Amino acid sequence: MDSRIEKRIELKAPVSRVWRALTDYREFGEWFRVKLDGPFAPGRISRGHITYPGYEHVKWEAVVQKMEPERLFSFTWHPYAVDPKTDYSKETPTLVEFRLEKTANGTLLLLRESGFDKIPSGRRLEAFRMNDGGWTAQMKNLESYVAQKA
Amino acid sequence: MAVELQAQTPVFAALADKTRLSLIAKLCRGRPHSISQLTKGSQLTRQAITKHLRVLESAGIVHGVRAGRENLFAFDPEPMEGIKAYLELVSEQWDQTLARLKAFVER
Numbered sequence: 001m002d003s004r005i006e007k008r009i010e011l012k013a014p015v016s017r018v019w020r021a022l023t024d025y026r027e028f029g030e031w032f033r034v035k036l037d038g039p040f041a042p043g044r045i046s047r048g049h050i051t052y053p054g055y056e057h058v059k060w061e062a063v064v065q066k067m068e069p070e071r072l073f074s075f076t077w078h079p080y081a082v083d084p085k086t087d088y089s090k091e092t093p094t095l096v097e098f099r100l101e102k103t104a105n106g107t108l109l110l111l112r113e114s115g116f117d118k119i120p121s122g123r124r125l126e127a128f129r130m131n132d133g134g135w136t137a138q139m140k141n142l143e144s145y146v147a148q149k150a
Numbered sequence: 151m152a153v154e155l156q157a158q159t160p161v162f163a164a165l166a167d168k169t170r171l172s173l174i175a176k177l178c179r180g181r182p183h184s185i186s187q188l189t190k191g192s193q194l195t196r197q198a199i200t201k202h203l204r205v206l207e208s209a210g211i212v213h214g215v216r217a218g219r220e221n222l223f224a225f226d227p228e229p230m231e232g233i234k235a236y237l238e239l240v241s242e243q244w245d246q247t248l249a250r251l252k253a254f255v256e257r
Contacts, residue, residue, distance in 0.1 A: 003233055005240060007248060009251075009252060011251070011255050011256065012256050013255040013256055018251075018255050021251060021255045022251075030254060031250040031251045032247060032250075033250070079240055109251075113240065113244070116233060116236065116237060119233070119236065
C-alpha cells in the first residue's frame with residue numbers, strides 16, 4: 001500500500017516569497033520551528049534541532065532531494081523521530097515534497113509526504129505517546145498493555 | 151492510493167480528551183467493564199460516561215460485548231496501532247505546520 005498524506009493550501013503571497021520561506025534555512029526554521037546549522041543543498045544532509053516548546057531535545061535531520069527553483073523542494077526524513085535512545089537510521093525515511101503553482105491571488109502549495117507503509121508499527125504507537133507530553137503516562141499504560149498482548 | 155482519513159471518528163480526536171483516556175486506561179487493564187463500573191469513582195454522570203464511550207466506539211477503540219443481560223465495553227488497541235491512525239496524527243501536524251507557513255508568508 002502506498003500510503004501518503006496530501007495537503008493543498010492557498011497562500012496570498014507570490015511564488016518567489018513562498019520559495020524563499022521554504023528553502024532559505026533561516027526562514028524555514030522560523031515557521032517549521034527548527035534551528036538549522038546551515039543552508040539547504042540537494043544531496044546534502046540538513047542538521048539542526050527542533051525549537052518547538054517541549055521538543056527542544058529533538059534533533060532535526062533530513063536529506064535534501066530536489067530544489068527546482070519556485071517549483072519543487074523535497075527532502076527525506078524520519079517523521080516523529082523524537083526518542084533520543086532510538087536509532088532511526090535503519091528505518092526507511094518518508095519523502096516530503098512541496099510543490100508550488102502560481103495562482104491569480106498568489107501561490108498554491110501542494111504538500112505530499114509518502115512512504116508511511118515502511119514505518120514499523122511500534123513507532124506508530126510511540127507517535128501517539130509523544131503527541132502530548134501531559135498524557136505520556138497514560139499512553140505508556142496503553143503501550144505496555146499492547147506489548148503484553150502482542 | 152491515498153488513505154481515506156475521514157471514515158469515522160478519527161482515532162486522534164477520540165483520544166484528545168482526558169476523560170476518554172482515563173476510560174481507556176481502565177479498560178486496557180483487563181476485563182470488559184459495564185457503564186456502572188466505569189461511572190463508579192468518576193465525577194461524571196452515567197450519561198456523560200456513555201457519551202464518551204460512544205465516541206470511543208465510533209473510533210473503534212472500544213466495542214460493546216454482551217454478558218448475559220449486561221452490556222460491557224472492551225478495549226481494542228488495533229486502531230491505534232494501525233497506519234490510518236498514525237497518518238491522522240502526522241496529517242494533523244502538517245495542518246499546524248502549514249498554517250504557520252501561511253501566517254509567515256502572508257504577514
